[in-house]
Amino acid sequence: MKQQIYTCELQQSTRLSAGTFELALSRPRDFTFQPGQRIRLLDRYRERDYSLVNAPADSSLRLCIRRVPAGSFTASLHAAATGSRFQFSGPHGYFVFRSTSRPAVFVATGTGIAPFASMARAKTRGFTLLHGVKSPDDLYYADLFHATAGTYVPCISGKASTAARWFHGRVTGYVEKELPPGTYDFYLCGRTEMIRDVTWLIDEHFPDSNVYSEIFF
Numbered sequence: 001m002k003q004q005i006y007t008c009e010l011q012q013s014t015r016l017s018a019g020t021f022e023l024a025l026s027r028p029r030d031f032t033f034q035p036g037q038r039i040r041l042l043d044r045y046r047e048r049d050y051s052l053v054n055a056p057a058d059s060s061l062r063l064c065i066r067r068v069p070a071g072s073f074t075a076s077l078h079a080a081a082t083g084s085r086f087q088f089s090g091p092h093g094y095f096v097f098r099s100t101s102r103p104a105v106f107v108a109t110g111t112g113i114a115p116f117a118s119m120a121r122a123k124t125r126g127f128t129l130l131h132g133v134k135s136p137d138d139l140y141y142a143d144l145f146h147a148t149a150g151t152y153v154p155c156i157s158g159k160a161s162t163a164a165r166w167f168h169g170r171v172t173g174y175v176e177k178e179l180p181p182g183t184y185d186f187y188l189c190g191r192t193e194m195i196r197d198v199t200w201l202i203d204e205h206f207p208d209s210n211v212y213s214e215i216f217f
Helices: 072-079 110-121 142-148 171-177 192-205
Strands: 005-017 020-026 038-043 046-051 060-066 085-092 104-109 128-133 151-156 185-190 210-215
Touching: 005 060, 038 072, 046 060, 046 072, 046 110, 060 072, 060 110, 104 110, 104 171, 104 192, 110 128, 110 142, 110 185, 128 171, 142 151, 151 171, 171 192, 185 192, 192 210
Parallel strands: 104 128, 104 185, 128 151, 185 210
Antiparallel strands: 005 020, 005 085, 020 060, 038 046, 038 085
């Protein structure tokens, strides 16, 4: 089945941190998605997938994008002027929240936080969220998660104030040493290495838990 192609316009570009920005795009009337799904931006021979950070009912589509050094695609997106037109396909993916009686643990690194922002804006509540970043400056959407998560744990792997209420280390360290024993529904979104390492820890420390994952570059 041929995938439908949509056209949208850039409404706004917002800096989130030194290396990350958010794009707000106009939303085609007939486009629908579930929180956690992504769209695929198309530019001639190039294409990139980005998870939506907005709720399904919002009037704009929003993307959280990390600027990749020497990456021509993200550089062109960052430099795009308001009113620039883009094409995309979607929605893509099956990384959506499944409500069960088990506690949900969301684990993200970097911009892998994007699908969880969409879920939170769509009224998902009570989850535990671990967000792994190098610097506190990269804790985008922190206010959203303070308001919606049952437990929000920033995991700072770089230098940070020891006075702050953060976990100093990687998300793997928190899962291994701090997460209480139990049976959970784990949702992992981030780089391949993180998903691999956390999955190993789940197998060892949290038997019979469910694991859903999405690789996010």
